Amino acid sequence: xxxxxxxxxxxxxxxxxxxxxxxxxxxxxxxxxxxxxxxxxxxxxxxxxxxxxxxxxxxxxxxxxxxxxxxxxxxxxxxxxxxxxxxxxxxxxxxxxxxxxxxxxxxxxxxxxxxxxxxxxxxxxxxxxxxxxxxxxxxxxxxxxxxxxxxxxxxxxxxxxxxxxxxxxxxxxxxxxxxxxxxxxxxxxxxxxxxxxxxxxxxxxxxxxxxxxxxxxxxxxxxxxxxxxxxxxxxxxxxxxxxxxxxxxxxxxxxxxxxxxxxxxxxxxxxxxxxxxxxxxxxxxxxxxxxxxxxxxxxxxxxxxxxxx
Amino acid sequence: xxxxxxxxxxxxxxxxxxxxxxxxxxxxxxxxxxxxxxxxxxxxxxxxxxxxxxxxxxxxxxxxxxxxxxxxxxxxxxxxxxxxxxxxxxxxxxxxxxxxxxxxxxxxxxxxxxxxxxxxxxxxxxxxxxxxxxxxxxxxxxxxxxxxxxxxxxxxxxxxxxxxxxxxxxxxxxxxxxxxxxxxxxxxxxxxxxxxxxxxxxxxxxxxxxxxxxxxxxxxxxxxxxxxxxxxxxxxxxxxxxxxxxxxxxxxxxxxxxxxxxxxxxxxxxxxxxxxxxxxxxxxxxxxxxxxxxxxxxxxxxxxxxxxxxxxxxxxxxxxxxxxxxxxxxxxxxxxxxxxxxxxxxxxxxxxxxxxx
Numbered sequence: 001x002x003x004x005x006x007x008x009x010x011x012x013x014x015x016x017x018x019x020x021x022x023x024x025x026x027x028x029x030x031x032x033x034x035x036x037x038x039x040x041x042x043x044x045x046x047x048x049x050x051x052x053x054x055x056x057x058x059x060x061x062x063x064x065x066x067x068x069x070x071x072x073x074x075x076x077x078x079x080x081x082x083x084x085x086x087x088x089x090x091x092x093x094x095x096x097x098x099x100x101x102x103x104x105x106x107x108x109x110x111x112x113x114x115x116x117x118x119x120x121x122x123x124x125x126x127x128x129x130x131x132x133x134x135x136x137x138x139x140x141x142x143x144x145x146x147x148x149x150x151x152x153x154x155x156x157x158x159x160x161x162x163x164x165x166x167x168x169x170x171x172x173x174x175x176x177x178x179x180x181x182x183x184x185x186x187x188x189x190x191x192x193x194x195x196x197x198x199x200x201x202x203x204x205x206x207x208x209x210x211x212x213x214x215x216x217x218x219x220x221x222x223x224x225x226x227x228x229x230x231x232x233x234x235x236x237x238x239x240x241x242x243x244x245x246x247x248x249x250x251x252x253x254x255x256x257x258x259x260x261x262x263x264x265x266x267x268x269x270x271x272x273x274x275x276x277x278x279x280x281x282x283x284x285x286x287x288x289x290x291x292x293x294x295x296x297x298x299x300x301x302x303x304x305x306x307x308x309x
Numbered sequence: 310x311x312x313x314x315x316x317x318x319x320x321x322x323x324x325x326x327x328x329x330x331x332x333x334x335x336x337x338x339x340x341x342x343x344x345x346x347x348x349x350x351x352x353x354x355x356x357x358x359x360x361x362x363x364x365x366x367x368x369x370x371x372x373x374x375x376x377x378x379x380x381x382x383x384x385x386x387x388x389x390x391x392x393x394x395x396x397x398x399x400x401x402x403x404x405x406x407x408x409x410x411x412x413x414x415x416x417x418x419x420x421x422x423x424x425x426x427x428x429x430x431x432x433x434x435x436x437x438x439x440x441x442x443x444x445x446x447x448x449x450x451x452x453x454x455x456x457x458x459x460x461x462x463x464x465x466x467x468x469x470x471x472x473x474x475x476x477x478x479x480x481x482x483x484x485x486x487x488x489x490x491x492x493x494x495x496x497x498x499x500x501x502x503x504x505x506x507x508x509x510x511x512x513x514x515x516x517x518x519x520x521x522x523x524x525x526x527x528x529x530x531x532x533x534x535x536x537x538x539x540x541x542x543x544x545x546x547x548x549x550x551x552x553x554x555x556x557x558x559x560x561x562x563x564x565x566x567x568x569x570x571x572x573x574x575x576x577x578x579x580x581x582x583x584x585x586x587x588x589x590x591x592x593x594x595x596x597x598x599x600x601x602x603x604x605x606x607x608x609x610x611x612x613x614x615x616x617x618x619x620x621x622x623x624x625x626x627x628x629x630x631x632x633x634x635x636x637x638x639x640x641x642x643x644x645x646x647x648x649x650x651x652x653x654x655x656x657x658x659x660x661x662x663x664x665x666x
Contacts, residue, residue, distance in 0.1 A: 116550055118550060218529075261512075
C-alpha cells in the first residue's frame with residue numbers, strides 16, 4: 001500500500017466535481033420538498049437535462065446555451081409532474097416514479113443521434129491571483145463556473161429559505177397548506193413554481209454530468225444519481241448546508257475509494273465500493289441526531305391540497 | 310418502461326414476420342440484445358453484424374431484433390415470442406441470457422439458438438465468444454513501450470475469467486517489453502456507469518498512471534483521458550472519434566463472419582450445435598488502426614504480433630509464466646489450454662493486489 005501516492009489537493013478538487021451534479025439536483029429537490037411536494041422524478045429530469053444540454057451544446061458549440069437549455073428542459077419536464085399532482089390531485093409518489101421512467105425513455109429517444117459525439121469543452125475559471133496560491137488555489141480557484149454557481153446557489157437557497165419573506169411563504173405552504181391558503185397564499189401556484197425550480201436544478205445537474213464530468217452522452221448515464229440526491233435531501237434534514245456536506249462526503253468517498261484501490265489498500269473491494277453510501281448516511285444521521293431541534297420533514301410533505309376546503 | 314417497450318417491439322417483430330412469412334420463404338433470424346443498439350460498444354457491434362447478414366443474403370433472409378432486454382424472465386418471454394413467430398435462428402448476445410436461452414430452446418426443438426459468451430450448449434443451442442485477450446496482449450505491448458511513468462491502469466468490471474484474462478494478457482505483454490511497469494487495477498462492479506468510469510480514470514491519472522485500459526462499456530474513460538492527458542484504447546468498438554489521441558488502438562468485436570456462416574448453415578440444413586471461441590485469426594476480434602501517436606517501430610511490432618497471433622504462431626499465454634504467488638503456471642514454451650483459460654481466476658506474477666471474490 002502506498003498512500004503517499006494519493007495527492008490530497010487533487011483529491012479534494014476532484015470530489016467537488018464529483019459532488020456537483022448530485023448537489024444541484026438535491027438543492028432543487030430540497031426546495032420542492034420544503035414546499036410540501038415529494039417529486040421522485042429527479043432521476044428522469046436529470047437525464048433529460050443531460051441529453052438536452054448535450055444536444056444543444058453540440059449543435060450550437062456553446063456549453064452555456066447547453067446548460068440553459070438543460071435547465072429549461074428540466075423545468076418543462078417537471079410540469080408533467082406538476083400538472084397531474086397539483087391540478088388533477090394525483091398521487092405524488094406514483095406521478096414522480098412515472099416521471100423518472102418517462103424521462104429515461106425520452107432521453108434515450110432524443111439521444112439516438114448523439115451517441116459517440118464529443119461536446120464542446122467548458123473553460124475552467126482560472127481566478128486571477130487566487131488560483132496561484134499553493135494548495136488552496138488548485139482546490140478552490142481552478143474549477144469550471146458551474147462549481148461556483150452551485151456553491152452560490154446553496155448559499156442563496158439557505159438565505160432565502162431562512163431570512164426572506166418568499167422563503168417563509170414556501171415553508172408555510174410546505175408545513176401547513178390549509179393555513180397558508182387561509183392566509184391568502186396561492187398554494188398551487190407556489191408549489192408549481194417550486195417544482196419547476198427543482199426540475200431546472202435537476203436538469204443542470206444532468207447537464208453537468210454529460211458536459212463536464214464525463215463528458216459524453218450515453219443512454220442511462222445518470223445511473224442512479226437522482227436517487228442519491230433524493231436520499232441526501234432526507235438524510236440532510238432538508239437543510240441546504242447539510243445537503244452540501246452530504247453531497248461532498250458522497251462525492252469525496254466515491255473518489256477516495258478509487259484512489260485507495262489504486263494505492264492498493266488491503267481492504268476487500270466490495271467494502272470500498274459500498275463505502276460512499278454507508279458513510280454518507282452515517283455522517284448525515286449523526287449530524288441530524290446531535291441537535292435536539294433537528295428538523296423533520298415538512299409537515300405537509302406529499303399531502304394533496306384541496307383548494308375547496 | 311423497458312418491458313412495455315419490449316412488448317411493443319416484440320409485437321411489432323411478430324407482426325412484421327407474419328406478414329413476410331406469407332410472401333416468401335426466407336430464413337428468419339432474430340437477435341436479442343441486452344443494451345441499446347446505440348451504445349457505441351457491445352450491442353452496437355452485434356447490430357452491425359446483423360446488418361451485414363442482411364447485406365450478404367439480401368432477400369433470402371429476414372432479420373429482427375429486440376433491444377434493451379433485461380437478463381432474466383423478460384428475456385425468456387422475448388425469446389419465446391420470437392420462436393412462436395416462426396424465427397429459424399435466434400442469437401442471444403449477453404452472458405446473462407444463458408439459462409433463459411436453454412429454457413426456451415427446450416420448448417422449441419426446431420428453432421436453432423446461438424448464445425454469446427456463455428458455456429452451456431444443447432442439441433439446438435450453440436455458444437460462441439471471442440478471444441478478446443488476444444487484442445489485450447497487443448495493447449499491453451503498446452502500453453509497455455509507451456508509458457513514461459511506468460504505471461498503467463486497468464478499469465475492471467466484474468471478477469470473471471474474461472476480465473481476469475484481459476488483465477493478465479495486458480500485464481504480461483507490458484512487462485515483457487518494460488520490466489519496470491506496474492499495473493493499477495480498479496474494480497467497478499458494473500459494466501456501465503459513465504460517471505464511475507470517469508472518476509476511476511481520474512483517480513488512476515492522479516496517481517501517475519498514463520495509459521488506461523478499460524473493460525467497461527462506455528467511452529467515458531477515453532473522454533476523461535482526452536481532458537486530463539494520457540492514453541487509452543477503444544473497447545468492444547473502435548471509438549475512433551478519440552483518435553489519434555487519447556485512443557491509441559482498439560479491440561473490435563466483429564461478429565459478422567460468424568453470423569453469416571451460421572445463417573448459411575441453417576439455410577443448407579447443416580447447422581449443428583457447437584462451441585466456438587475465435588480470435589484475431591478467424592476475424593472475430595479485429596484490431597483498430599494504430600494511432601500516429603505510437604512510434605513507428607512500436608506500430609510495426611504491434612502489427613507483427615497481431616499477424617503472429619492471427620496465424621497461430623504466437624499464443625498470448627505462453628510460458629514461462631508464474632502465478633502471482635510465484636509458483637509455476639506454465640513452463641517455458643508451454644501454452645495455456647482453453648480449459649485453463651476458460652476458468653482463469655488468478656493474477657500472474659508481478660500484479661499486486663487480490664482479485665475480489
